[in-house]
Amino acid sequence: MLNRKRNDQVHRHAETSLISQGTIIRGDVRFTGTLHLDGRIEGAVLGEGSNAVFTLSEHGQVHGEVRVPHAMLNGQVTGDIYISERLELAAQARVVGDVRYSSLEMAAGAQVNGRIAHQGDDHAQRELPAPELRSEPVPA
Secondary structure (H helix, E strand, C coil), rough: CCCCHHHHHHHCCCCEEEECCEEEEEEEEEECEEEECCEEECCCCECCCCCCCEEEECCEEEEEEEEEEEECCEEECCCCCCEEEEECCCCCCCCCEEEEEEEEEEECEEEEEEEEEEECCCCCCCHHHHHHHCCCCCCC
């Protein structure tokens, strides 16, 4: 989509599965290799393995969570997105939900209606330190 040369290197030897336009799947979808969605999934999209790639065409829709290492989105996702490696949002991408990513490329026109947060290698939530307790009384 946005950078085909690099994307071809990611899944050069992977098998590709296609869910065509007009097809609706109700339930979670787990896949390895590459999944290309032109239809609609009502459930979670779960990529297994570090080379799993999810591509969503401008006609494709997901109503559920997306958890994959690599994704190239140009359709509509209603649900939270968790990308452990690289996320590309093309111009017609529409996301209603929170996005967590390691690397992000976003084209002009793409929309995210939710929180966008980078997840580092530690993936740990950092908390603010507790306030210091005073041993002396506070003046009134």
